[in-house]
Amino acid sequence: MKIDDIKKSALLIDGEIFFNQSIKNLNWFNIGGKTKIFFKPNSLKGLIDYLKIYESRGKIFILGNGSNVLFNDETFEGTVIKLGKNFKNITLLNKEAIVAGAAVSQKNVSTFAKNNNISGLEFMSCIPGTVGGGIRMNSGCFEKEFKDVLISLQLVDFNGIVRSIPAEKIKFNYRSTELPKDHIFLSATLKGKEKNSVEIKKIINDLILRKELAQPTKIKTCGSTFKNPIKQTDKKVWELIKACVPDQISFGDASISDKHANFFVNKKNAKSADMKSLINFVTKQVKDKTGVKLELEIVLVE
Ligand SMILES: Cc1cc2nc3c(=O)[nH]c(=O)nc-3n(C[C@H](O)[C@H](O)[C@H](O)COP(=O)(O)OP(=O)(O)OC[C@H]3O[C@@H](n4cnc5c(N)ncnc54)[C@H](O)[C@@H]3O)c2cc1C
Numbered sequence: 001m002k003i004d005d006i007k008k009s010a011l012l013i014d015g016e017i018f019f020n021q022s023i024k025n026l027n028w029f030n031i032g033g034k035t036k037i038f039f040k041p042n043s044l045k046g047l048i049d050y051l052k053i054y055e056s057r058g059k060i061f062i063l064g065n066g067s068n069v070l071f072n073d074e075t076f077e078g079t080v081i082k083l084g085k086n087f088k089n090i091t092l093l094n095k096e097a098i099v100a101g102a103a104v105s106q107k108n109v110s111t112f113a114k115n116n117n118i119s120g121l122e123f124m125s126c127i128p129g130t131v132g133g134g135i136r137m138n139s140g141c142f143e144k145e146f147k148d149v150l151i152s153l154q155l156v157d158f159n160g161i162v163r164s165i166p167a168e169k170i171k172f173n174y175r176s177t178e179l180p181k182d183h184i185f186l187s188a189t190l191k192g193k194e195k196n197s198v199e200i201k202k203i204i205n206d207l208i209l210r211k212e213l214a215q216p217t218k219i220k221t222c223g224s225t226f227k228n229p230i231k232q233t234d235k236k237v238w239e240l241i242k243a244c245v246p247d248q249i250s251f252g253d254a255s256i257s258d259k260h261a262n263f264f265v266n267k268k269n270a271k272s273a274d275m276k277s278l279i280n281f282v283t284k285q286v287k288d289k290t291g292v293k294l295e296l297e298i299v300l301v302e
Contacts, residue, residue, distance in 0.1 A: 003019065003036065003037065005053060006037065006053060006054065007019070009049075009053050012049070013041075013046050013049050013050050013053070014041065014042045014043045014045055014046030014049070015039060015040050015041035015042045015043070015046035015047070015050065015084060016039070016040045016042075016084070017037065017038070017039050017040075017050075018037070018038040018039075019036065019037060019038075020034050020035075020036065020075070021034060021035055021037075021038035021080075022034050023035050023038075023071050023076065023080065026063060026066050026080075026082070027063075027066030027067075027069050027070075027071060027222070028065070028066055028067045028068075028128070028220060028221060028222050028223075029066075029069075029070060029071075029220055029221065029222050029266050029270075029275065030220045030266055031070060031071060031073075031220075031266055031270060031271065031272050031275060032070075032071025032072065032073065032076075032272060032301075033071070033072060033073050033074050033075050033076070033272075034075045034076070035061075035075065035076040035078070035079070035080040036058070036075060036076060036077055036078060036079070037078070037079040037080070038079070038080050038082070039079050039080070039081050039082075040081075040082050040083075040084040041081065041083060041084055041086075041087075042084045042085055042086055043084075043086040044086070044156065044162070044186065046084075047081070047083075047156060047184070048156060048160040048162075050079075050081075051156070051158055051159070051160045052160055054079060058077060058078040058079065059076070059077065059078030059079070060078055060079050060080075060081060060158060060182075061076065061078065061079070061080050061081070061301050062080075062081050062082075062083075062132065062184050062185075063080050063081065063082045064082075064083075064102075064103070064129050064130035064132045064133030064136075065105065065128060065129045065130050065133060066222075067127075067128045067129045067133065067222055067223060068129060068133060068137055068139075068222050068223060068297070068298050068299055069222065069298065069299045069300075069301055070222065070272060070275055070276075070298050070299070070300050070301065071272060071301045072272050072301065072302070073271050073272045073273055076301065081184065082103075083101070083102055083103040083130075083132065083184075083186075084103070086101070087101040087102050087103035087104075087186065087187070088101050088103045088104050089101045089104070089187075090104050090108065090109065090112050092116050093189060095117075095118070095194055096118060096191055096192055096193060096194060097118075097151060097189055097190065097191045097192070098112060098113060098116070098118065098121075098189070098190055098192075099187055099188070099189050099190075100112075100131045100187060100188055100190060101131065101186070101187045102130060102131050102132030102135075102184075102185040102186050102187055102188065103130050103131070103132065104130060104131050105128075105129070105130055105131075106124035106125070106127045106128075106129055106130065106131060106134050106139070107124065107125050107127075107128070109121055109124050109131060109190065110122055110123075110124040110125035110204060111125070113190075113192055113200070114197050114200040114201060114204060115197060116197075117194055117195060117196060117197050117200070118192035118193070118194065118195070118200075119192050119193050119194070119195035119199070119200050119203070120144075120148075120149055120191065120192030120193050121149060121190060121192050122200060122203045122204045122207055123140060123141050123142050123144040123145075123207060125204045125207060125208060126141050126142070126207050126208060126211045127139050127140075127141060128223075131185070131187070131188050131190075132184075132185040134146050135150065135153060135177060135179075135185050135188060136176075136177055136179070136185070137175050137176065137177070137297075137299075138172045138173065138174070138175055138176060138177050139175070141207070141211065142207055142210070145172075146172070147167070147170075147172035149190045149191055149192065150167040150170070150188055150189075150190060150191075151166070151167055151188075151189040151190065151191050152164055152165060152166045152167060152188070152189045153165050153167070153170065153185060153187075153188050153189075154185070154186045154187045154188070155179075155183045155184060155185050155186055156183075156184050156186060157180070157182050157183055157184070158182040158184075162186070165179075174227060174228075174230060175227050175297050214259075214260065215259065215260050215263060216257045216258075216259040216260055216263055216265075219257065219263075219265050220265060220266035220267075220270075221257065221263045221264060221265050221266070222264075222298045223263060223297075223298075224237070224262045224263065224297045224298075225262055225263070225264045225279065225282075225296065225297060225298055226241075226262060226282075226283075226294040226295060226296055226297055227294075227295050227296070227297045229292050229293070229294060229295070232291075232292045232293070233290070233292055235292075236262075237261075237262045237294065238260055238261040238262040239261075240286050240290055240292055240294075241256070241261040241262060241282055241286065242261045243289070243290075244282075244285045244286045244288075244289040244290065245261070245281070245282050245285050245286070247261075249278070249281065249282075250267070250278070251270075251274040251275075251277040251278045251281070252269075252270050252271060252273075252274030252277075253266055253267040253268045253269050253270035253274060254266060254267075254270040254271075254274035254275040254277070254278045255267055255278070256278070256282075264278055264279070276300075279296070282294070
């Protein structure tokens with residue numbers, strides 16, 4: 001890939017561009033090599049200008065908080081884009097709706113909604129990702145997910161065309177969205193219902209407590225590794241893993257959390273290859289012993 005044009009244009013673009021940037025500290029696994037280009041647009045104009053210069057010169061990967069991604073050990077031969085400060089705005093649209101930039105953390109959405117007496121977005125206080133990542137993954141917990149609260153979505157495609165899509169036009173699945181991979185989400189309009197903020201706070205505290213009791217915290221993980229195989233069995237994926245895989249299994253520093261068998265952990269310096277060996281091992285054991293074919297929830301960045 002030629003990057004000379006990008007180097008020449010870098011000063012004109014509203015954003016920060018880094019070359020051969022390490023990706024390790026930009027994801028929750030703390031895993032990965034470098035990316036050829038790392039671009040942090042400050043504004044929509046900066047993002048569109050970059051897309052026009054970059055055109056089809058290579059791959060693009062949009063990174064949110066990196067709480068659901070596994071990068072390779074090798075250099076990513078393209079651009080990783082992480083939306084910067086102008087994508088972190090959050091505003092009240094009316095008494096039951098807010099508009100949040102794609103780079104706003106879901107936790108901040110939940111807090112903002114609470115402070116404005118809007119209920120329905122409490123589940124986001126339990127998810128460590130951004131609004132952009134939440135839409136792409138149709139993230140959710142405790143029986144609520146993004147599809148239940150999204151009114152509309154604003155996005156730009158890799159050609160720099162900006163569009164707004166109403167939620168009814170979007171096909172959501174369990175932990176995925178059928179929107180093309182060349183769509184970069186910019187912001188989302190989210191709905192709730194009026195409720196007293198004190199009651200909302202109670203709901204949030206209760207959800208956080210339930211989550212902390214069930215799942216590990218303060219470890220290098222990207223949360224659930226596999227989706228629950230809802231079409232194949234009533235069993236949760238952690239139950240299948242627990243029944244089929246020895247607890248102490250590890251490949252290098254990649255291992256399984258003792259609190260939640262579907263949370264894979266980088267104990268110290270795991271490589272991407274170690275984590276993939278663990279993923280492949282677990283997939284095979286579960287398939288051989290139960291016939292269930294597991295599907296990844298975490299996104300492999302190729
Ligand atoms: C401790 C822990 C607990 C978790 N608990 C839950 C849970 O309860 N429920 C749940 O659903 N998930 C959970 N997760 C997984 C993860 O937090 C969610 O999937 C989250 O929504 C991902 O958001 P992110 O910003 O980190 O996205 P990333 O991990 O950075 O990216 C995930 C995907 O979203 C895409 N993406 C990100 N931003 C954009 C954008 N602006 N435009 C287009 N595409 C974009 C990426 O390209 C990638 O495909 C957990 C993870 C951890 C580490």
